[in-house]
Amino acid sequence: MKLPLAYKNKYLPAIVDNSVLIYFRPLFEQVHNECGQASGIGMNFTYEIDFLRNLSANVEENQYPTHYCWNFENGGNGWYGVSYFHSFEILKINGTPNVADYGGMSAGGPERWLSGYQEYFNGMHNRINNYYAIKVGTPDGLLTLKHWLNDHIDGSDHGGLASIYSDSGWDTHLLPEGTPEEGKHVIIEWSSVVGHALTICGFNDSIRYDYNGDGIYTNDVDINEDDLINMKDWEIGGLKFANNYWQGTIYADSGFCYMMYKTLADEFGDGGLWNNEVHVVKPKEEYSPLLTARAV
Template identity: 45%
Template structure:
């Protein structure tokens, strides 16, 4: 989701409704990167167990068997999101009713024909801003179809309630980052057990895998010892084992104290002991049980010299219970879905001809290739109805007054070759009883550029306002934390700095 406004730099505050307990975390987040506090480093170095295996928890789903380029979605939504949501709600992930979709996010990501995979971050951005359906709610999953887009506002409204708060990165190029990832796997680095999962990108180099040797822990298990130069496959960390061994230099020993790579420094890139457990997506019978290991050395080696992409792991924080406060419904038709983009805007000036602020979404955003909107070839497939969670716009409304909302349609069609139009636009305010609605019906044709369909609506809303007037002076080279105060709305608040670029 991108909030765009001209000519200001502001502090944004909006409301996220969550029943999650407020648990003290043992890390700081700097530019979406997780770093353990000094106190936490000392604690985890002394207290982490030697072995953690979250795949044995009831919250981990069955190993998926991919037949398309869906590894990123298997890792992001099917493994990580299913696990975290089931953990929060104490549900058994083996039950297919609790497993999140693979094909719904993939079909927004692969260009329309399933020729490539789409990034893990794309799936997580959909999970963060739009939500993810369960497999049973997604015809594309049930049919393993690479074209289907779901139609129906009520369906999208259900998906909006399955959300993550955000995703973060852990740099595992050094021992400090390795400790942070192990802490996350153990207890989410915030004393919340069982711990979490992590996603990474890597392929196996020629000769970069084998079976763990006899006489060592987990002997016979498949292990990844060196990554290749094409990091196109997503895999999922589900645990770790500090006792896994691999003899890199062939000296008949398993050591962590010898400079085996000859760089003059003994560090994690010299370790022959310790590995993360990894869930694959090739079915439960692959390598006996669908799992493998990747050596600690392997995740820390530089890419493309044997390590994973960017030495980076991705983790998520799910929201147990989320209800959108403000949503939009859009109905349109078009014969070439990859040529259009839809966003929602707002102006507090009821005479405005276009919005002052606009939200972009990771769906209906020049995606899906040269197909009709729902992916099929029938006349009905030209038409689609979908919904957006536009709760962040409540930060910008003029509360208890009439505001002007816009559905913004963009089209790449300079020669006017393709037909399409927006035919319905609705806003729903869910914080009132009964909910407040406004509707527009018409036929606003796409024009090869930008169209704006306006809708007036008053918003009775207790808007959160920051009451802290001054911030202390801080250095841009140091970590900074300060607790601000606010009135209005409903706690807990979620606030962050918003850089707005013209």
């Protein structure tokens, strides 16, 4: 996804937090290896389709389960995690029932195969047009993501969410005393292990962390001593994300945490985010199948 030229100098607020909107469902705890579906479907798709339909995500009829898509490809017994890219393809060609029709986020466990024509038919109406990557390792890429979070890059009243692959977010630090959001948790670097999915829900241009220990917070000093000054040197600004792992809301700050902008630019394996990219979905607001088949 690229930022339109008209957005290059468009106003952005210093803080966006979409977790406070009605389209953002309450956090939940993943129960198996379905982190990709927890982020990609349970959080991201739920938010985006509810936004288009102007529905509140705090009821099961407007939430979407993890295990319907996960069970297609988890090995038959839940042993394997499944990339949310694969599940997005299912959302394109098949759709998904809501939580009420499925009976819960993970009803029936990792071996269940949904039965019932009406449930499948209802799910056919909940699809995506497509999904997109945003390369966020440069200021231009970050700007694209921030505009997506702010107004979906289309002038909407509210912006969207994004999913990422990373480690489980276990190595958190605290934002320093006397700085914005002091005492809240922050990721200052990612490990080289990619086995978890998280959901980006906002940004804050003012949070800061003193990487080089010089007592000041800068974005214009070569803190990594590579003779360049770029986003890898930024000590100011970060994204807010939600984590459905580790008992849901017990993680970090009631299930939420920050990650520094710097981690978007650093190389993977050297503190950086996997592939230096995030992923967004664009659902269909309405869809009706033209032809269906039912076995009797």
